[in-house]
Amino acid sequence: MNQRGTVKRVGSGVRRIAETGALSANQRAHISHRGQPILRLVRHFALAAVVAGLVLADHADRGRVGLAWAAASALVAYDLGVLRAVARNRRLHLLVPAGDLAAAGIALAIGCPVALAVAFAMCSLIATWGSVLVDDLRGLSGHLAAHKTVLDELGAVVWEEAAPTKSGTIAFAVGPAAETMLGWAPGRWAEPDFVDQITHPDDRGALSSTMLSLRAGGEADEVVVRCTDVHGDWHHVLFRVTGSTPSGELRGMFVDITKRVQAEAAWRRFAEITDLSPVGTVVLEQQVPGDPASFVIRFANPIAIAAMHRLAGRAVEPGRVTLRDLLPEAEASRAGGQLARVVETATPWSAERIEFPGDRNRYFDLWAHRLADGLVGLTLEEVTETVLGEQRLRRLALHDPLTGLPNRAMLRDRLERCIGTAEIRDATVSLLLMDLDHFKDVNDALGHDYGDRLIEAVAPPA
Structure with missing residues (x-):
């Protein structure tokens, strides 16, 4: 075989290898982090066999080509081993180019131009596979870490239905966070009827009916039930369904919302008490730091709402009303400055016999206190009758009653x-x-x- 013929065959072999780029891209698209290492190895060997077959069609020295194929296959196996190690130590990715150089050295030692072409082509494919797999592994690791962080912050537990039954009996496969939440070991959740046992008797029907409804195509995807922990204390737990497995088992997450339920109950009690109070009660929050007039009304009882209605000249709704909606800009800034100092210094502030613009001849005593989370609690008591009474007494004391x-x-x-x-x-x-x-x-x-x-x-x- 002359030199020109060899170069021609090498060029033909390289072109055929280049034509396998589409096959490589398709193969890369099917590589998933869920695939087992042995399956990946089979896929790589299959691609290596295709490349070797293309070269064998254009080269008569099948012994050397077979040796090149074996070297390339060994390099594939080496690369897979490195990739598995990279998932644990990112610095090991430096071993991949070292392996590629070793493959090139083997090809040069063989002395076959076609083997050299195959080796370098396989190095290119391996580099592609390696980058894709490493990116997938790192991306998967990042996603898993992000999901774990979110779940940890929420205090959520991921669950999957272990055995759906027509009777509604529920068993869950849960993560280790379940033991942190309620104290029950994850294995207990998979026991038949365990979920029913720890669920409050009044709530068992709600949980099972929600599961059955979802399997029947219902729309309700969450339910709140009371569950007991290992110490016998009741917790409000939100069960949410996020999807299902191909075989029909529901999956989702649950989170302990006891503190939220208690806070909502305390807020309702507070609202009920203030609704009956003759004193106006307002909770304010500063929206824009440095802008004293940006305090927004977060809560107001009926007495305070009526006073704000008179100030604004229209119906007002807590959550959407700021001091600017109630007072002129100068007055709003002055009042907001007092409230801002209450927040900054935690020092209560009070004012007596205050007349609001737009609500003359009505007098209020104000008290402002700092609450948790930078909120301000403001009470306003109307003292108009007291002030007018004092004025009448003063007039009687200083004026002739007849004239x-x-x-x-x-x-x-x-x-x-x-x-x-x-x-x-x-x-x-x-x-x-x-x-x-x-x-x-x-x-x-x-x-x-x-x-x-x-x-x-x-x-x-x-």
Whole structure:
């Protein structure tokens, strides 16, 4: 065989190997992390056999080609072993190019150009397979770690139905997190009737009926039941179905929502108590740090909602109302600044006899306290009647009840204030006295009522 013929055959063999690129891509698409190592090995050997067959068709020295095929197959087996190790130690991927160089050295030692072409072609395919498998393994590892992190944060347990029955008897195959949640070993969940045994008698029907309904095509995919732990304490557990296996067993997850249920119950009790309270109660949260007017109303009882309705001039709904919706910008910023200081310093704040813009002649006492999670609790008690009563008493004390004019007590109070101010400023005080001539004649002739009217006309009350 001359040199030109050898080069021609080598070129033909390389072209045929290149034509197997589509086969390689198809093979790569079928490689899955779920495949067993032995199946992967068979697939690689099958591809190596195809490549060797293509070369054998163009080369007469079948002994050397067979030797090249054996070397390439050994390299495939070596590569698979390295890939399995890479899953445990990523640095071992450096062994793959070392193996490729070894294969090239074997091909050169054989001294067959076709074997050299086969070796380098197999190195290319192995590099492709290696990168795909390593990416798949790393991607799978990342996904599994992410899923585990999410499940751990949720406190969720993944389950799969072990034995669906027409009677509704439930047995689960669960993960190890189940023991952390309720204290029962994972193996106990697979025992017949175990789930029924730990489920509250009032909730057993709900769980089994949900499972049966889903197998019959129902839409309800979750149910909350009470389950007991190893210590006999009851927990509220949310069972959620996320899918099913090819054989029909349901699978999903369950999570302990006891704290959430308790929080919701406490919130309902709080709402019931505040609904009956004559004092307005508001819970606020600052949406934008640094913007004092961005406090949003998260909760308000009926008394507070009525007050906010008067301020806004329209119906208001907690969760969507900010201070800007209730007050002018300047007032909203000033009030929000006080609330922000309560959050920052945890120091209560109070204000008395407050009149809100748009709600004049109504007076409120305010108390603000910092709550958990940076919330602010605000109570507002309307004291309008108290303020008006105080004003009436003050007027009676300082004004003549008949004419409404200031009496001697007010005169004395005003004089003392003026004299005190004059002493501080080194000033003088002037007092103007006016006398009504023949006023006694009016009283005697027409009566005191007309006398009072005359006084009111001469000096109308302020």
